[in-house]
Amino acid sequence: MNISTGLILFFLILFIASFFVMSEYVLVRIRPSRLDFLISNGNKNAKILKNMTVKLDTYLSATQLGVTITSLALGWLGDPTFKRIFDNLFANFTMPARVSTVLSFLISFIILTAIQVIIGELVPKNIAITKTEQLGLKLARPLNIWYKIMYPLIFILNKTANGISKGLGFQTFSESDDNVSEEELRMIMSESLKSGEINHEEYQYVENVFDFDERMAREIMVPRTEMAVLWAEDSLEDIAATVQKEKYTRYPVVEGDKDNILGTINTKEIFSAYIEAIQTNTADQFDIHHYLRPAVTVIETLPIKELLVKMQKERNQLAILIDEYGGTSGLISIEDIVEEIVGDISDDFQTEEQPDFVKLGENHYRIRARMLIDDVNEVFGLNIEEENVDTIGGWILNEKYDIEVGQEIIQKDVLFKVIQKEKNSIELVDVFINHDGTTLDIEDEE
CATH class of the missing domain: 1.10.1200 (Non-ribosomal Peptide Synthetase Peptidyl Carrier Protein; Chain A)
Structure with missing residues (x-):
């Protein structure tokens, strides 16, 4: 075989090798969901490619078999061809035969390896990664033909490899967990x-x-102290006054105290009753019990994903949360749960809420005491751990139950200073990062 024929065959085999390399990367990177879309539009090549992704194990074996065969062919054909080129080149120089033989071998080996790695491996890989879909649709049919021709050999090789893998204590490809964590x-x-x-x-x-997925209901509830409720003895005028002030659509109805919740009402029904009572002059006969609906009542530690399913099944927009002793700890609405995914949802009546934290100066922040401990840890790079409470205000009270406005708690190099307190509940806290541990004056808050 002369040099020209050898070079032509070498680059032809190199092209075939690049085909198998590109096919391998395409099979690994192609998105099955995208193939489903193409199949729905009638793309036949996409259907073939989809079948390959389903039988990924055997089709990857087909590409690897092709890569191996072409690599052996490149070495078998390329080594003597390139060596002959450099033998002829060094024959024009005056040098010992042993030196020219060694140089010819080394240079041909280096060039052959570089061509095979760059053109046969790296370039096809880059093309397959950047043009996965377009390339995959073009390579699907020829790769499928190769697979069918070589199937008996692929089957034997796969069975042998799986047997050896099991013998060594490893799972096979089909048995392994390919789920994404x-x-x-x-x-x-x-x-x-x-x-x-x-x-x-x-x-x-x-x-x-x-x-x-990790949140519990109590972490996002409206606490008992902030619950807007209607009382069982309320008149239509009392209810109208509460609705005008709070501007909610649904309310829990309580009797005696907030631990005794009778159910919930929808103010749309009350509004209709109010109109009817005015027209018929029967407002004194109004009985809120006629409009009660059963309340969804769950333990406060229930995961919100489970609570959402329960509220959907019972078709109720409000849920009452109780603590381990059976007392009311708060309430939660469908809107509160949805906001955990999509963010705050404001209606026409809501005023702009104060953000959970604002920056007042360098290393100086003001946060709401209802901010979750996990969020405080994430925002400020802390590692506060407390099993019994969820909010930073609860943690501060746990650390110092009688803390007053202006008093401080230091956690490592972070100082927490109570700025606003309502009865027994902390409302606002100032946070000083990288604090040296010295006491601050109350005037320093600004």
């Missing part, structure tokens, strides 16, 4: 955000879903 999904989403594939809002939705 939560941490892997977070990393994928983070990389997609950096590359611009998704925007920040989409990324935040996914993060919220992961956090949603």
Whole structure:
């Protein structure tokens, strides 16, 4: 075989090798969901490619077999061809035969390896990664033909490899768990955000879903002390005054105290009753008990994902949370749960809420005492741990139950200073990061 024929065959085999390399990367990277969309639009190649992703184990074996055969062929054909080229080149120089033989071998080996790695491996890999879908649809049919031709050999090789793997105590490809973990999904989403594939809002939705799975109802409830309620003895005028002040649609109805909740009412029904009572002059005959609906009552430690399902099944917008002693600890609405994923939802009557934290100066922040400890840890890089309470205000009271406005608690190099307190509940706290531990004056808060 002359040099020209050898070079032509070498680059032809190199092209075939690149085909198998590209096919391997395409099979690993192609998105099955995208193939489903293409199949629904009648793309036949997408259907073939989808079948390959379902039988990924055997089709990857087909590409690896192709890569191995072509690599052996490149070495068998390329080594003598390139060596002959450099033998002819060094024949023009005056040097010992042994030196020219060694140089010819080394240079041909280096060039042959470089060509095979760059053109046969790296370039096809880059093309497959950047043009996965387009390339996959073009390679699907020829790869499928190769698979069918070599299936008997692929079957034998796969069975042998699986037997050896099991003998060594390892799972086979089909037995292994190829599910993506939560941490892997977070990393994928983070990389997609950096590359611009998704925007920040989409990324935040996914993060919220992961956090949603871990939240308990008490972490997002309206606490008992802040619950807007109607009383069983309220008249229509009393109810109208409460609705005008609070501007909610649904209210729990209590009798005696907030531990005795009779049910919930929808003010739309009360409004209709109010109109009818005015028209018929029967306001004194109004009885709130006629409009009561059963309340969803659950323990405060119930995960919100389970509470959401329960509220959906019972078609109720409000849930009453009770503590371990059976007393009312707070309430939660469907809106509160949905906001954990999509963020705050404001209606026409809501005033702008104070944010959980605002920056007042360098290393100086003001936070709401209802801010969750987990969120405080994340925002300020702390490691506060408390099993019995969820909020930073609860943690401060746990540390010093009789703390007053202006008093402080120091956690490592972070100082917490109570700024506002209502009865037994802390409302606002100032946070000083990288604090040296010295006491602050009350005037220092601003």
